[in-house]
Amino acid sequence: MKTKTHFTFRVDIWDDAGDSIVEHVAGADDFEVAEAIYRAAVARWPSARVTLRQGIRVVHDTGSRGTGPIRTIFSAN
Numbered sequence: 001m002k003t004k005t006h007f008t009f010r011v012d013i014w015d016d017a018g019d020s021i022v023e024h025v026a027g028a029d030d031f032e033v034a035e036a037i038y039r040a041a042v043a044r045w046p047s048a049r050v051t052l053r054q055g056i057r058v059v060h061d062t063g064s065r066g067t068g069p070i071r072t073i074f075s076a077n
Contacts, residue, residue: 009034009059011041014049025050035060 007027011034015022025041028034038052038060052060 009052009054011038012051012053013041013045014051016049018049022048 005027008029009031010027011025012021013023013025014020026034026037028037034052038050041048041050042062048062050060050062051058
């Protein structure tokens with residue numbers, strides 16, 4: 001069986017300028033799993049800009065500086 005490399009949702013950490021992905025944290029096909037991964041990444045790297053995306057759509061974004069509350073751009077509900 002071939003390892004899956006493309007997922008519906010992805011969690012990424014961005015550089016300070018917000019121009020480039022520094023680290024791809026995880027990918028998931030299930031929204032609830034992806035959201036749990038995102039929240040864990042935010043807790044693990046509180047000062048980093050972390051995003052949860054579905055394709056090009058940003059679902060959650062901590063913002064350009066990674067401070068303050070988690071912003072929700074799109075809700076699956």
